[in-house]
Amino acid sequence: SQELEQSPQSLIVQEGKNLTINCTSSKTLYGLYWYKQKYGEGLIFLMMLQKGGEEKSHEKITAKLDEKKQQSSLHITASQPSHAGIYLCGAPMVGAQKLVFGQGTRLTINP
Amino acid sequence: KAGVTQTPRYLIKTRGQQVTLSCSPISGHRSVSWYQQTPGQGLQFLFEYFSETQRNKGNFPGRFSGRQFSNSRSEMNVSTLELGDSALYLCASSGSGYREKLFFGSGTQLSVL
Numbered sequence: 001s002q003e004l005e006q007s008p009q010s011l012i013v014q015e016g017k018n019l020t021i022n023c024t025s026s027k028t029l030y031g032l033y034w035y036k037q038k039y040g041e042g043l044i045f046l047m048m049l050q051k052g053g054e055e056k057s058h059e060k061i062t063a064k065l066d067e068k069k070q071q072s073s074l075h076i077t078a079s080q081p082s083h084a085g086i087y088l089c090g091a092p093m094v095g096a097q098k099l100v101f102g103q104g105t106r107l108t109i110n111p
Numbered sequence: 112k113a114g115v116t117q118t119p120r121y122l123i124k125t126r127g128q129q130v131t132l133s134c135s136p137i138s139g140h141r142s143v144s145w146y147q148q149t150p151g152q153g154l155q156f157l158f159e160y161f162s163e164t165q166r167n168k169g170n171f172p173g174r175f176s177g178r179q180f181s182n183s184r185s186e187m188n189v190s191t192l193e194l195g196d197s198a199l200y201l202c203a204s205s206g207s208g209y210r211e212k213l214f215f216g217s218g219t220q221l222s223v224l
Contacts, residue, residue, distance in 0.1 A: 033212060042115070042201060042215035088154065092210045098144060098167050099213060101154040 003027075004089055004102035012108045018077050021105045023089030025070040032072045033090040033099065034063050043088065046074075076107075084109045113138065115216035117202050123222045129190040132219045136183050136204030142166075143185040144213060145177060148199040157200075160185055161207070189221075197223045 003026040013019050023032065031050045035043040047056045052067030060077045076083055086106050090099040116135040124130050136143050144167075145157040156169040160179035177187040183204075189196055199220050203213035 031210060035215075040199060040218070040220060042117075042217040043203075043213075045212050045214065048212050090154075090213075098156050098159055098169075100156065101146075103153040 004091055004100060006087075006089060006102035006105050008105060009103065010106045010108075012110060013079055015080060015109050015111050016078055018075065019079060019107070020076075021074045021087050021107075023072045023074070023102050025091055027070070027094075029065065029067055029070050029072070029091055030094060031092055032063075032065055034072070034074055035088045035090060035101075037086040037088060037104070039086065046087075079107075079109050081109050081111065083107060115202060115204050115214050117200075117216035117219050119219060120217065121220045121222075123224065124192050125224050126192055126194060128192050129188065130192060130221065131186055131188045132200055132202075132221075134185045134187075134202030134204075134216060136185070136202075137214055140204035140206055140214070141183055142205045142207055142211075143179055143183065144203045144205075145185070145187050146201045146203065147171070148201060148218070149197075154201070157187065192223045194223050197221060 005024045007022050033048050034046040037043045047063045049065035055064040062075045065072045086104045088101050088104045090101040118133045142161045144159040146154050148154045159167040163179045174190045179185045199218045201218045203215045205211040205213050
């Protein structure tokens with residue numbers, strides 16, 4: 001089955017700093033989803049990347065998909081306390097109607 | 112549109128009991144997926160239903176089952192609860208399910224004592 005590895009697993013940054021979270025797949029990526037989760041709650045959809053080289057931005061969050069490296073990165077510029085939470089990447093399995101997810105990256109923003 | 116609704120929000124059960132969790136998808140969505148989330152294993156796929164049929168199944172024992180009704184609402188059942196079943200159970204819906212973004216509910220936090 002497809003595996004998604006996220007790095008780092010945990011990240012603590014000072015408010016205002018930039019940060020990057022990576023998601024690497026062991027198999028070919030046919031699209032990738034980024035979600036954010038507050039502890040103990042549901043997942044909030046952030047972005048969906050469907051083509052290699054695709055880059056999307058929403059407010060201060062930018063995500064990019066590198067098909068050749070089978071990797072996606074999520075970049076947050078000028079982090080704010082509202083960015084704190086768990087970020088998860090998910091990818092569709094080939095031939096199956098389901099998403100598999102990485103283990104998540106726990107982001108803490110220090111004021 | 113109302114989002115995905117899961118009930119109950121919290122549940123406490125004892126070993127050996129059974130439990131039923133409910134999920135109401137977004138209106139018009141026909142695919143409902145269930146996931147189990149634990150600190151150790153992360154988010155694990157349980158099963159997916161589309162038009163009342165189970166279309167995909169994850170690697171969970173037969174104690175975990177589900178069903179979907181004609182109005183797309185779904186239930187999942189866990190029988191003979193074990194301590195390791197303590198988790199956040201998340202339901203997600205989408206239109207057709209295939210390579211579509213999933214809309215998640217807030218989850219049901221199950222504690223097995």
